[in-house]
Amino acid sequence: MKNYVTEFTGTFLFVFSIALAVAHAGALAPLVIGAALMCMVYMGGHISGGHYNPAVTLAIFLRGKLAPPAALGYVGSQLAGATFAAALAPVVTQQVFLVAPGNVGHTPALLVETIFTFTLVLVVLNVATDDAVAKNSFYGLAIGFTIVVAAFAGGSISGGAFNPAVGLGSALAAMGSKSVGHAWLYLVGPLGGALLATFVYHLQHPRTNA
């Protein structure tokens, strides 16, 4: 229960911050978005692990650290929090919140979502699950600023979700007022990136059971 409360609350606050940052923070929105993730990871990492992202939950599940029913509970909590935040934000911003790619083809958008979610999940696995750096104080900084980098570097190309809950939650809340046909990008890219990160993490830790 405490894990689901934490995942719901953290994802809600993360996505609410994204929606307001996109509306009000101009060119600095990527800094705000990554900082919001950092703060939420420090808020709940010691309780639920602070995933707030089904791609992260998939990788943790594949490492055998989460049973299937719990993993589903995590993803459900994340989607519920993200959708609620995306639906509530327009009360403040007076504009629909929808993560969508720039005016580019599918290849660059998918490449950006895949490579930066790969980066994010590889960082998470190394800083938050590896005993060699147990009890470190930098895990939230590293995870949050990976999203600062990703959103500045690739946000204008792919929309910058790197997270199925962000992509699908915003699509669910915007459905009806905007076209959401691109939302599959935020499922395929991030989950593909998470699988790739799990594989590379395995190469980096040959004695660890994946």
Next chain:
Amino acid sequence: MKNYVTEFTGTFLFVFSIALAVAHAGALAPLVIGAALMCMVYMGGHISGGHYNPAVTLAIFLRGKLAPPAALGYVGSQLAGATFAAALAPVVTQQVFLVAPGNVGHTPALLVETIFTFTLVLVVLNVATDDAVAKNSFYGLAIGFTIVVAAFAGGSISGGAFNPAVGLGSALAAMGSKSVGHAWLYLVGPLGGALLATFVYHLQHPRTNA
């Protein structure tokens, strides 16, 4: 005594930095404001807890970690420091300092003050009072950057106090030269957010006595 000196000094320096940042830092003011809180939390956290905010003091009091007279002493020190800073800043900035909402209705402004003070207090309770992360080095980073996020995301809507001492201190210092009828926002929103955070923290820590 040392606690009140720390709360007075930290809140004074925090609010003085806010007033100068608003006057001189342009679009980057939210970064400066959150960084100022971070530095003050690291300066005094190990002495007084580094609250500098009656909403935080309320939550710590509700968790039973502060006796009623001490809590009142904290709040008095915070209000005195904030008011003194708000009154002194115009010597440097040549402009009255007043935290005030943007040209929006009460609902968005209250929502922003409540949700982001909720975020702030939930972060404080988890990073600075939870034994599971005792002796961590990230508490100031997490607390300060929650305000970076809040001020970028919501500052243009609510004025961005997330702190009754900031809201009321600036109103007290500006009274006479500007209308301060909106100041109740910074009492109701932040204290409501603090109560909500105390409740969610309780759900996150079922075995802890709230």
Next chain:
Amino acid sequence: MKNYVTEFTGTFLFVFSIALAVAHAGALAPLVIGAALMCMVYMGGHISGGHYNPAVTLAIFLRGKLAPPAALGYVGSQLAGATFAAALAPVVTQQVFLVAPGNVGHTPALLVETIFTFTLVLVVLNVATDDAVAKNSFYGLAIGFTIVVAAFAGGSISGGAFNPAVGLGSALAAMGSKSVGHAWLYLVGPLGGALLATFVYHLQHPRTNA
């Protein structure tokens, strides 16, 4: 010897970064300047203490942690490093580097130098010399970002030295090509701030011998 090498090198690299940031980083220069201090504190803090600032050295000396000859050696190393950097930077920037106040009176400029050097030294004393937070990892972050805040908030008013080595070193290097009659500001303000910080630190730590 190793302490003087560290103070000379750290102050040189800090001031060289300031001069290039002022020339090339536009509105973000204060972030660069504070980040440079942070990196230098982490580079040399465990060797010399990472002062790079006579105001900090004065406060450490007053706490009895540095003998008079060593304190003089520190200040000499800092001034030499700062002056060398200020003299070398124009080879890169093609412009004279001089820290100077904005078009304001002496009162605001002195107030800014005093209050923010007070902040800096109070942060240093608490995060880098207090046993209650021994072995923390945040000392450089807190010290560096205090200068980020100070330079954004007050740099346009006072010039933003908060450090006699920066103020006097740049004046020594610019003497002849520019008027440097204001340089006393960076002696009086920062040393006054350091004395005030030593006093407040004493109030915060009643059982500690100052």
Next chain:
Amino acid sequence: MKNYVTEFTGTFLFVFSIALAVAHAGALAPLVIGAALMCMVYMGGHISGGHYNPAVTLAIFLRGKLAPPAALGYVGSQLAGATFAAALAPVVTQQVFLVAPGNVGHTPALLVETIFTFTLVLVVLNVATDDAVAKNSFYGLAIGFTIVVAAFAGGSISGGAFNPAVGLGSALAAMGSKSVGHAWLYLVGPLGGALLATFVYHLQHPRTNA
């Protein structure tokens, strides 16, 4: 093997982030670039040391912490990762990625590459190899933000590589479409800076065998 996988992956993701930041992050690109290095250092520092830079590998080799064949393997992995990233990035950015100096003479460009690579390597040696700060959590922050500072302060002068893999990798990928005759700058400057840093580190640690 795990070291080479980590150096290849980290350098690839670092350079891919640089190329996209240069194309999409405008004046904030230096922040993104340094943050990317920070995240990669936290990702792989506990595995390979997280060099991602032949100048860093040279200094670690000179301290006797890496055998010659391993050092060559590191440099090869770094060059391969950097070149692959520089070649792939145009699929996303639609522009050739090439690190090149501004419209300045050789002296300022070499000075900037040398001094800031000196800074970077001195920071790395002190925060990541000195037993006095073993088990700290700030090493990635200090290393990454040294590049934030360097790129803001000197990027417009030298191109801002501070890393032979970045300079040569981008030149290899751009060869044919752009002139790369300046690439020697990123070999001479960074390697010279690394030698200087090794010497100063030796002065800072008189009892340590270099």
